[in-house]
Amino acid sequence: MTSIVQISVGAALAWVIAHDLVGHQQPFFAPVAAILVIFAGTGGRRRITVELFIGVSVGVLIGESLISVIGRGWWQLGVIVALAGTAATFLGLRGLARNQAATSASLLAAIVPVMPGNPAVARFVDAVIGGLVGLAMALLIPGNPVRRVNRGMQPVLTTLGQALRRIELALRLEDAGPAWTALQQVRGLQPAIESLTTTVSNADEIARYSPLRWRQRGHVERYVVAVRDVDNAIRDTRVLARRVHTMLRRGEHSFTGMPEAVRLLREAVEVFADDIAEKDAYDEARRQLIEAARMATKALPEAATINDAAVVAQVRSIASDLLYATGWTVAQVDRALATGR
Known part of the structure; x- marks a missing residue:
């Protein structure tokens, strides 16, 4: 029951912060990152959160860089995900962080951003917000x-x-x-x-x-x-x-x-x-x-x-x-x- 409260409150709070306070129109990475950090409840949440940030940044960096050159489409998505996963593996990321690098790249390739400014920065900020909210939920609403x-x-x-x-x-x-x-x-x-x-x-x-x-x-x-x-x-x-x-x-x-x-x-x-x-x-x-x-x-x-x-x-x-x-x-x-x- 505690984990259900944590993910529901954490996902909602991450969205509110990223959408209403920061002003991002599509802050889908914020609740996703919050849920991932809360569910990474098998020890070492701080390490997992840091690796998650790195994974998101790798995916965002590669995704946005390639999209600006090759555009969006089915084959572009495949190329972007493959390169993001390879880069994450080369950097020593594993498990959740490596998956998040590939997921971030695929979402960026599949979803056309509607927010102004640099979408790569916005996505990374959303992930940071979600990760910090996830940590806060683990500490403020802890299980026994x-x-x-x-x-x-x-x-x-x-x-x-x-x-x-x-x-x-x-x-x-x-x-x-x-x-x-x-x-x-x-x-x-x-x-x-x-x-x-x-x-x-x-x-x-x-x-x-x-x-x-x-x-x-x-x-x-x-x-x-x-x-x-x-x-x-x-x-x-x-x-x-x-x-x-x-x-x-x-x-x-x-x-x-x-x-x-x-x-x-x-x-x-x-x-x-x-x-x-x-x-x-x-x-x-x-x-x-x-x-x-x-x-x-x-x-x-x-x-x-x-x-x-x-x-x-x-x-x-x-x-x-x-x-x-x-x-x-x-x-x-x-x-x-x-x-x-």
Whole structure:
């Protein structure tokens, strides 16, 4: 609902400014630019806005320059769009900005301007107005950044917990099947974690720059700190699942204590998910993570195979990743895992 309000108010306001205040008769770039900037809500709006301005200026410059020489028509439009897209690519523009360069050029070639003066300047000013209005809407009518990032984080942590539960089951039953299922689960998390990363970036921007959301900066910062380390925990869980699957598939046996260590990891993930959502202390999650690492190390048999050692190492790595996600430093994690306290 927030985005609908943002684009409707932003598009109307951009038109009013460009048409009524600046005096442009066809300010279609103003509402278009405002909508594009608002919908570019996956992080880095300032960068996207700058690139959008560059894309518009490239399209306008090439479009108007060629129109003055070759005129308007179907084949001229094709030539203009091709050159604008090529120039944008050469300048390193991508995605939205490159599309906008081609769109700007095509609109200039297809629409006969009715405003007096230089249409290239007018179009560029419209795009600047729209981009600034879009930024203003993102800051003045922001969505809830904490709700947004938590909505992305919780499914990721839930799936991670489910995968650890299956790895625990595989170790208890000495059945490679659940470990293979867990491996597929965590492999499928990569698109979600990439989307979460950009969502966290956008939420951090809103919390830092929107006065209405300043009080949420500390809570959002928790997600900023956590997302990279949660990603690392997912990658290490993928390795753990693969190692457990290989170990059991080859007929090697699980050893006493490892299912319990993985269980503690899973329970810590569940506690961590609640703590980050409610802004609680991470004391219980940290205790369980340290105990999981200690238990895994203690469980390693004297006549350990390569897979045994790898499983223990991955449990310790996942525990470390999640301890980092709680905000602990490298020194704190090393000290905790070395002493077991």
